[in-house]
Amino acid sequence: MTKQINVPFSREEAKSLRAGDYVYLTGTIYVARDAAHKRMSEALAAGEPLPFDVKGQVIYYMGPTPAREGQVIGSAGPTTASRMDKYTPALLDLGLLGMIGKGKRSQAVLDGIVRNGCVYFAAVGGAGALLSMCITESEVIAYDDLGAEAVRKLKVENFPCIVVVDSEGTNLYVRG
Amino acid sequence: MREISCESIIQTVAEMCVEANLHLTEDVSGALHKAAACEVNPLGKQILASLEENLEIAGRENIPICQDTGMAVFFVTIGQEVHITGGSLTDAINEGVRKGYTEGYLRKSVVNDPLLRVNTKDNTPAVIHYDIVPGDALKLTFAPKGFGSENMSKLYMLKPADGVEGVEEAVLSAVRDAGPNACPPMVIGVGIGGTFEKAAILAKTALTRNMSEHSALPHIAELEERLLKRINDLDIGPGGFGGKTTAFGIRVETYPTHIAGLPVAVNICCHVNRHSVREL
Numbered sequence: 001m002t003k004q005i006n007v008p009f010s011r012e013e014a015k016s017l018r019a020g021d022y023v024y025l026t027g028t029i030y031v032a033r034d035a036a037h038k039r040m041s042e043a044l045a046a047g048e049p050l051p052f053d054v055k056g057q058v059i060y061y062m063g064p065t066p067a068r069e070g071q072v073i074g075s076a077g078p079t080t081a082s083r084m085d086k087y088t089p090a091l092l093d094l095g096l097l098g099m100i101g102k103g104k105r106s107q108a109v110l111d112g113i114v115r116n117g118c119v120y121f122a123a124v125g126g127a128g129a130l131l132s133m134c135i136t137e138s139e140v141i142a143y144d145d146l147g148a149e150a151v152r153k154l155k156v157e158n159f160p161c162i163v164v165v166d167s168e169g170t171n172l173y174v175r176g
Numbered sequence: 177m178r179e180i181s182c183e184s185i186i187q188t189v190a191e192m193c194v195e196a197n198l199h200l201t202e203d204v205s206g207a208l209h210k211a212a213a214c215e216v217n218p219l220g221k222q223i224l225a226s227l228e229e230n231l232e233i234a235g236r237e238n239i240p241i242c243q244d245t246g247m248a249v250f251f252v253t254i255g256q257e258v259h260i261t262g263g264s265l266t267d268a269i270n271e272g273v274r275k276g277y278t279e280g281y282l283r284k285s286v287v288n289d290p291l292l293r294v295n296t297k298d299n300t301p302a303v304i305h306y307d308i309v310p311g312d313a314l315k316l317t318f319a320p321k322g323f324g325s326e327n328m329s330k331l332y333m334l335k336p337a338d339g340v341e342g343v344e345e346a347v348l349s350a351v352r353d354a355g356p357n358a359c360p361p362m363v364i365g366v367g368i369g370g371t372f373e374k375a376a377i378l379a380k381t382a383l384t385r386n387m388s389e390h391s392a393l394p395h396i397a398e399l400e401e402r403l404l405k406r407i408n409d410l411d412i413g414p415g416g417f418g419g420k421t422t423a424f425g426i427r428v429e430t431y432p433t434h435i436a437g438l439p440v441a442v443n444i445c446c447h448v449n450r451h452s453v454r455e456l
Contacts, residue, residue, distance in 0.1 A: 022222075035293070065240045065283040074281055075234075075243035080324045080357050102324070103357035103416070124223055124415060125324065125359030126448045128243040130230035147295050148243075148283050160226070162219070162417070173356055173416055 004158070007098070008056045014097050014119045017163045019170040023121065024158040029058045029100070031152035033079055036143055037087040044090060051142030051151045055095030060123075062100075063148035064132070073138040073154075075128030078102045081120070085109050092116045100161055104173060114169040121161035122172075134159040177259045178312035180456050182268035185260075185314075188454050189272020192318040193248065194280035196452040197240045203387040204363070204449050205231060207424035211361060211414075220419030224361075227414075227447060238281075242448045245282040246320030248273045248302035251381065255311035266304060269316075274298040285323075305377060314456040319384050325362065325446045328354035331376055334438040343368060343440050344403060350442040351407050351423070356416020359446035363387065364407070364426040367441040369433035379443035382427040384451050396428050403428075424449075 001020075005013060007027035017023065030052055032040065040050050061081050065074030081101030085108065088099070092112035099118075102125040113120060123131055137155035144150050164172045200208075208231070212224035234241040250269055260268070277284060277299035286300065287293040330350040334342045347366055354362065367378025390397040403426050413419025424447060433439065 020219075022219075063243060063283065063285075065243050065245060066281045068238060068281050071237075071239070074283070075240040075245075077243050079244070080327065082357065102359065104355060122356070122415065124226050124230075125356075126242045126446050127226050127230040129234035129237065129239040129241060130226055132239055133233060147297065148285065149295075162415070175411065175418060 007058050007156070009097065011097060011117050015117050015167045017119050017166055019163050019166045019172045021163040023161055023163060025058070025161065026157050026159070027155070029060050029154050029156055031060045031062050031154060033061050033063050033149050034083050035146045035149040036151045037084050039143055041087045041090065052153070054091050056097050058098035058100065059091070059096060060100040060154065064138075065128070067138070071132075073132050073135050076132040076135055077128030078123040078125055081105055088112065092118055105165065110165060110169060110171070113165055114167065117167040119163055119167060120165040122164045123159070123161045131159065177257055178255075179259050179261050180314055182260060182262040182265070184456060185265065185268040186272040186275060188316065188456060189269055189318070190276035190279065192316065192452040192454060193273060193276025193282060193320070196318055196320055196450040197245045197280070197282055198234055198238065200231060200241065200448070201451060204424070207387050208447060211421040211424060215414065215419050215421050217413055217417070217419030219417045220414040220421060223414040223417070224421065240282060241450070242322060242446070243283055244285065244322035244324060245277070246322045246450070247286055248299060249319045249321050249380065250302055250304045251307070251317040251319070251384065252304060253307045253309055253315040255313045256308055257312035258314050269302055269304055270300045273300050273302050315453070316456070317384050317451060317453045319380070319451045322446060322448065325354070325358040325444045328358045329379070329443045330441070331372065332440045333372070334440055336436070336438050338438055340399065342438065343399070344406065346440045347403055347426070347442050348406060348410070350444065351412070352410060354444050355412055358444045359448070360412050360416055360423070361414055361421045361447045362423045363445045363447070363449040364423055365443040365445065366426060366428040367443070368428060368430045368439070370431035370439060371433075372439060374431055375439035375441035376443070378429040378431055379441035382429045383443055383445050383449060385427045387425045387427070387449075391428055393430070396430060400426050400428050
């Protein structure tokens with residue numbers, strides 16, 4: 001089913017999504033990938049605050065190319081989500097509601113999704129130029145020294161993605 | 177003796193870095209268009225249409241096709257009659273990468289040490305493979321490699337008794353494990369024979385071959401065709417959501433090997449199988 005939804009969304013809305021839904025997201029999402037997840041995990045371990053409150057938010061696993069003059073952002077497609085698996089269950093338990101990436105997740109992440117009623121989306125891998133057109137604002141909000149791996153806050157408009165794992169644990173990658 | 181200046185190499189390399197990241201060669205884009213016309217899975221068809229649109233936007237808006245503009249891999253064939261002037265060839269290639277990735281707004285994806293992991297901020301150093309041949313030409317093949325697919329690549333040390341069946345199972349196993357992680361539709365480079373490292377280099381070389389040409393060796397050309405069919409029967413499909421387009425193509429390179437061994441390397445690439453070739 002094709003759906004238009006605003007981000008951030010409520011847990012009830014997250015639970016209404018089904019694996020296989022083609023969803024267009026409009027609103028605010030956060031960007032973090034490998035190095036940012038490692039730092040966030042270290043911050044949690046040290047009892048320090050995260051660069052943004054993950055509660056109720058959606059994280060996009062992505063590291064863009066630099067923007068040319070006049071562009072909001074460069075190429076901005078999803079990266080492989082499984083590299084974030086080690087850090088993800090803790091974030092889900094803190095209230096993270098959605099993730100956008102590509103590829104398979106670990107059992108611990110799948111369990112965390114069901115336990116908390118969350119959703120894992122895939123964006124089309126290797127479509128970074130197309131996806132950049134759906135990003136209307138981009139701001140680095142933390143870990144600027146990480147370059148392409150800095151934490152960003154994005155405004156997106158009709159950002160296309162597919163529900164891969166829904167809150168009941170149905171997984172679009174598992175067939176037959 | 178023919179002289180080639182480092183200055184001209186730097187300029188050429190910088191241009192290649194930008195060109196390969198914005199435009200696919202015709203054999204690869206042709207494979208995408210063909211697959212988009214043939215795919216029957218509805219979601220798969222929709223994803224292939226998005227990838228066609230993505231290519232069009234990349235070319236028109238000067239935005240890299242994929243945000244992972246890769247680690248810079250070069251195959252350099254240098255004639256033994258060539259004399260490089262004005263510095264070292266390796267330094268010139270790295271300077272060209274620095275210039276291309278910085279001035280071309282490409283992503284800097286290289287860290288200085290695999291464990292310390294500090295970004296070098298200019299995408300250097302490149303990985304460079306040299307081959308010395310007769311003649312006075314310098315041929316550069318640039319193949320930026322993204323790591324979504326690189327991470328799914330595998331090396332197997334099979335036994336001679338495993339034979340061609342063992343090779344096919346090894347390739348299918350690597351593709352099955354890669355699944356949605358490697359951004360299918362994939363292009364698959366296979367190296368069979370040589371030693372541990374030779375097989376891996378052959379597999380990477382295979383990815384730079386023209387997708388519309390099969391191996392000149394009849395038994396290898398048959399293997400390529402058979403494997404492509406078996407891979408496309410795995411139902412991984414575009415994005416990993418099912419369909420008959422799991423790979424655009426598979427290219428196999430071989431080399432003589434030891435009586436006791438059958439090395440097989442499987443280098444997986446996503447649909448953005450970029451390369452640029454220049455001769456100086």
